[in-house]
Amino acid sequence: MIKHLRYLIILSLFISACSTTKYVPEGEKLYTGSSVKVIDSAIKKSDAKAISSELNATVRPQPNSSILGLRVKLWFYFKTRARKGFIQKFFSKFGEPPVYISQVDLEKNSSIMQNRLQNESYFQSTVRGDTIGKKKTAKAEFTVNAGPSYTIRNVEFPMAKDNSLDTAVLGTMKETLLKKGEKYNLDIIKSERIRIDARLKEEGFFFFAPEQLIIKVDSTIIDHQVDLTVSIKPTTPERAREIYTIRDIYVYPNYSLRDTSLKLDQASGYRWYKLVDPRKTVRPFIFANTVLLHPNDTYSRTTHNNSLNRFINLGPYQYVKNRFEDVTPDSPKLDVYYFLTPYKKKSLQLELLGRTTSASYTGSQINLNWKNRNAFKAGELLTVTLFASTDVQVGGNNGGFNVYQYGIQPSISWPRIISPFNFKSDNAYIPRTTLTLNYTSVVRSKLYSLNSFSGSFGYSFKGSVHKLNELNLLEITYVKPRNVSQLYLDSINNPNNRNPALKHVIDPQFTWGPSYAYTYDNTTEDYRTNSIFYRGKLSLSNNLYGIISGADTLGGNPKKFLGSTFNQYLKLETEMRFFHKLGLGSKFAARLFAGIGQPYGNSTILPYNQQFFIGGPNSLRGFRARSVGPGSVDASALNGGFIADQSGDIKLEANLEYRAKLFSIVYGALFADAGNVWNAKPHQAGGTFGTNFLKQMAVDAGFGLRFDATVLVLRTDVGFPLLTPYINSSGGRSVPLSFNNAILNIAIGYPF
Incomplete structure (x- = not known):
């Protein structure tokens, strides 16, 4: 009782110290806010409440801000205004000058409210303002007689x-x-x-x-x-x-502000538009997918805006200026001019990055990017990237098994669909064709090193601002071990603790086939109360060739292509995110992910680089990264020198999170996660997907902080495991709620 009384006295002294009314000068009263009362009995209660809320928001000025009734900023103002030097300069930026009732113009505010009501059908409305004062404070009260709505x-x-x-x-x-x-x-x-x-x-x-x-x-x-x-x-x-139609269209692909002449005598025609390009900086067909207006077309604002957007999306151009000229001789006609200012054609960029990965690794990466915009004078973007990175696992049982990578990635992107088929698109977005190659060397110290070669060729095209389609006609991946340490081989061959995941990591992987992904995303539109993100992807590998060749691993008839055993599978992934705004600075977020890979023919399990993983700072935050599954397998019981990344052919995951702004750039979060991965076919006892999959779901909950500086979000989450997918040391699946079992996650960016 005495202890509680002590806290109460301290709190009372703090509130007293933060009192600001004692600084209010004689003849003034501190303005504490306003209220709006609708007295018309003919108005429905719901309408009266809406009117009161809307009109109250129009009152100016607003009172001093407060936290739990304490005007902290005003207190800083009063405390620092008479001080000089460093203290005053430092704390004054946190201060807020007082707002007095004398600054509230009742007549002007009443007039604004009345005008607002008349604009919203209450033509006979009247508003009257008055003040209600105490010794040192006062508030404004407005009485509204709305009258009938029209x-x-x-x-x-x-x-x-x-x-x-x-x-x-x-x-x-x-x-x-x-x-x-x-x-x-x-x-x-x-x-x-x-x-x-x-x-x-x-x-x-x-x-x-x-x-x-x-x-x-x-x-x-x-x-x-x-x-x-x-x-x-x-x-x-x-x-x-008048209805205007288009006469001539001119494009200036190398325009600068120094150009003062239209140089129409130097224009050369290509199909329906004309280029003014004396230096021959582009090939004429580059704008065939960009200039959507045609001679004799009726002017359309949508078509015009889509053209402008496509000029920017084309890639080589930094600025686009447009002009229409009325050239009406006998009938209404317009000439169209597009003035394009290009970027510098070539650029070299060095990037130094700090990062966290889904496996709780933290490290650094250096990228050297060379770009050539308009590489072959038709809008192509040629990019060559050299990269190297090092990653150290923080908080995991890695025993010093760090990861080092280096490699090269050249790519070229064309602002059009390269295909024997006619592809027509007239919206605001240019379809693109992309060819990418990649070589990566992966070295995990003390364990193994791998060579990874990959490439893809495909298309991306947007159906609208929210919809993105990505079709890769061909994706090729070839991974082969370069060196495997004896320590790693001993871990694989240990008869007492066999872990098939260890061998699967270094198995040769050879996949090729198409993939298609569809994305819908309206989460960038901040005005929405509800927003969603959806992505679905279908990947295939060697389906047709495997059928033709009669590949059948289970039947003892595995096939090879170019001397290498290839992987054969069908893989489907789908992810849904839902966001609901609850108020200023707070929202509810949910994610559901489901993925299934079906190996068959030449494969009994998905290649390692195509498998699913779960656990970690962007997944189940109450469990170590990639430590959960498959099924009811307990990875910690497989002692091969370290806990290998656990993977599966099937994945289910659900996440719930409540996010709220605490102050400044600091946000808080409460979350819960559930999920697991499974094998599609029997490889490990308890690791195969079956009817009891719900009983094998790992579950956690926790809390965290986000430091959101817009350009960078630093995130800390503390996750508590609640249910394990296996029988744990307590003899069941439940885990005692204790900080001894908590997992601290430090990451960059939101988990979803």
Whole structure:
């Protein structure tokens, strides 16, 4: 009791010390906020609450900020204003000057509220403001008599005439935002004008503007209704009434601000556009997928904007400037000019990176990137990357088995589909063809070293801003061990603790085949309350060749290609992420991942580089990275000098996380994870997927902090294992909730 009393006294002294009202000068009162009261009994309670909340947000100025009733920033201001030197300079930036009730203009705020109500159908509304004061503080109170709301009875559009503009406006009526029976709203009327203008821009009315539309309101109708009439202002200029078509299109692929002449005498025609490129910096066909407008086409804003976006996506160009010129001799015509400012063609970039990996490794990487934009004068991006890295596992049972990698990766990307088939795309995104090659040497000290060769050829194309399609016609991977230590061989051959995962790591891997991935992502749109990310991928390896050759490992008939045994499988991955905003700075996040690989024919298990792993800072955070599974296998019981990465052909994982802003750049999180991996075919006792898979799910929960500096997110998570997929030392699957069992994860970026 005495101990609690001591804490209460300390808290009381702290609150007293943080009091700010004692600094308020005579004749002033500290402004503590406002309230809005709707007194009209005819207004529904839900509407009155919405009106009160909306109007209260318009009151200016806002009161001093507070935390749990303590005006900390104001306290800093008062405490540092009379000080000089370092202390004042340091703490003054945390201060906030006082807001007094005398600064609140009741009449002006009331007028703003009344205007807002009238714009939202309450034409007869009145607002009155007053102050309620105490000894040193005061608040503003506004009383609202909203009156009846006015609803829309009829909406009239101009009649169809010989005049093409009236007819075009009438043609937009079906999609009108002005609905009969809904409340009058000025913002919706403004949006309606913008909507009509956008539609007219698609039909060639290049010089039309929203301001040339007028929507008349007749509020003399009985029963608090209004009639709306959409019409074109009589003062609308003649050229705003004309439908414009395209005459000539000029592209300047090497433009700079020093260029002051159009140089039309140097233009050379290619198909439907003309190039002004005296220095021959590009081949003419480079813009065939970019210039979407054609001569004699009716002007369309969407087509024009898509062209601009494609010029930027083309790759070689840093800036795009566009101009339309009215060249009307006998009929409305436009000439189009595209002025393109290129990047420097070649660049060399050195990158030094700190990183964490999914296996709890931390380390550094150096990349030397050489780029050639417009390598062959048709928008190609040629890239050559040299890289080297070193990774050390923190907190794992690695015993000094660090990982070193080095290699080279050349790639070339074409801004078009290279295919014998005709591929037509006219949206805002350029399809691309990409060829990538890669060589990587992987050295795990004291254990083994591998050579890895890979390559891919395929396409990527966006259906919209949210949808991405990636089709690789061919993906090839060849991995072969270069050196294996005796320590590692002894671990594999240990008769007392056999772990098939150890041998599988160094098995030769030879895969080739196509893959297709589809991604939908609207999470970049911050205004959404709910957003989702979805990615699905299908990968195949040697399916057709394996069938033709009659490959059958189980039947004792494995086949080879170019002297190497190849892998044969079908693999499907799908991932869904869901985000729900709960309030300012807080959200709920969920992820579900399911993947299955089916080896057959020439394979009984997926190649190691195609298998699934689980556990670690981006997965099950209550378990060591890649230490879970397959199935009910206990990796810690397989003592081969270290815990090998556990893998499987099948994976199920679910994650839930609550994220909330604490202060400044610091965010907190509560999370729970569940999942496991399994083999598709029997290789280890308890490791095969079966009907009891739910009983083999590992489960954890925990909390963490995120330091989100926008360009970099540093994350710390503490995960507690709750259920193991195997019978643990306690004789069951449950794990006591204790910090002795906790796993600390330090990583960069959010887990999903």
